[in-house]
Amino acid sequence: MKARIHITLKTGVLDPQGKAIGHALEGLGFEGVSEVRQGKVIDLDLAETDEARAREQVRAMCERLLANTVIENYAIDLSQ
Amino acid sequence: MKSAVVVFPASNCDRDAAVALQRATGKAPRMLWHAETDVPDDLDLIVLPGGFSFGDYLRCGAMAAHSPIMRDIVRRARAGTPVLGICNGFQILCETGLLPGVLMRNASLRFVCKPVALRVEETQSLFTRRFKRGEEIKIPVAHGDGNYFADEETLDRIEGEGRVALRYAPGANPNGAARDIAGILSENRRILGLMPHPERAADAELGLTDGSKMFASILEALP
Numbered sequence: 001m002k003a004r005i006h007i008t009l010k011t012g013v014l015d016p017q018g019k020a021i022g023h024a025l026e027g028l029g030f031e032g033v034s035e036v037r038q039g040k041v042i043d044l045d046l047a048e049t050d051e052a053r054a055r056e057q058v059r060a061m062c063e064r065l066l067a068n069t070v071i072e073n074y075a076i077d078l079s080q
Numbered sequence: 081m082k083s084a085v086v087v088f089p090a091s092n093c094d095r096d097a098a099v100a101l102q103r104a105t106g107k108a109p110r111m112l113w114h115a116e117t118d119v120p121d122d123l124d125l126i127v128l129p130g131g132f133s134f135g136d137y138l139r140c141g142a143m144a145a146h147s148p149i150m151r152d153i154v155r156r157a158r159a160g161t162p163v164l165g166i167c168n169g170f171q172i173l174c175e176t177g178l179l180p181g182v183l184m185r186n187a188s189l190r191f192v193c194k195p196v197a198l199r200v201e202e203t204q205s206l207f208t209r210r211f212k213r214g215e216e217i218k219i220p221v222a223h224g225d226g227n228y229f230a231d232e233e234t235l236d237r238i239e240g241e242g243r244v245a246l247r248y249a250p251g252a253n254p255n256g257a258a259r260d261i262a263g264i265l266s267e268n269r270r271i272l273g274l275m276p277h278p279e280r281a282a283d284a285e286l287g288l289t290d291g292s293k294m295f296a297s298i299l300e301a302l303p
Contacts, residue, residue, distance in 0.1 A: 070182045
């Protein structure tokens, strides 16, 4: 299976990089962007073929390494 | 006192820490490569040095926190072996969960490298006992990710337990850290993580010497 993990900053955690990107967009003349939040995407190729087991495996990876849950949320998308 | 400095790939303050320890204790620390699995049994102090371990990939300190040697270090730290984490070492300690919170990107998005004024908030620890409470000292910082963050409940708790060892002096916060926090202690007060570099302020010929008091404190507590 393939897994795509979206890691985003929790609400309330300041995101200076997102702010800087917002300012740059404004400087380029793009209007109406009220907030920018930056995150990251991690793609995994998994040997596991069972969706439930794959989700559990990736969840454990996120908890132990891929995300820091003090400041980050993660969401897992699985596909064959 | 027997000490050791852990060397990760891209540690860059390991030798400075070793020189400062040798000068304070008269004994050269053991240098432990991160891929080793066991820490010597007779150590009184483990230092996690500054640097950019594993290129700061994923998050600062995240990869190093899972280096083979860290399993034994976490076990020993939980059992009471003193650990000093400087800069990247502080980030690693937060990533292992030995210290609460996390070091985020500086609010300015700039790398800051300069001496900063700090206030010693707690002297009830083996790292700070030679300082006076409220004493203002000057120690250099050099980091891009020193913006200490934890949720309000955690911040209230560590303040209430007297675990904020060092704070940036009013107006001197170089990174946006919550409540001007520059260094915190573990619950048992035997682990200190701090962003400033005491090992860079331990030689009069390099200008600043306030950091040497931290090494003197450690030696006094762990003769």
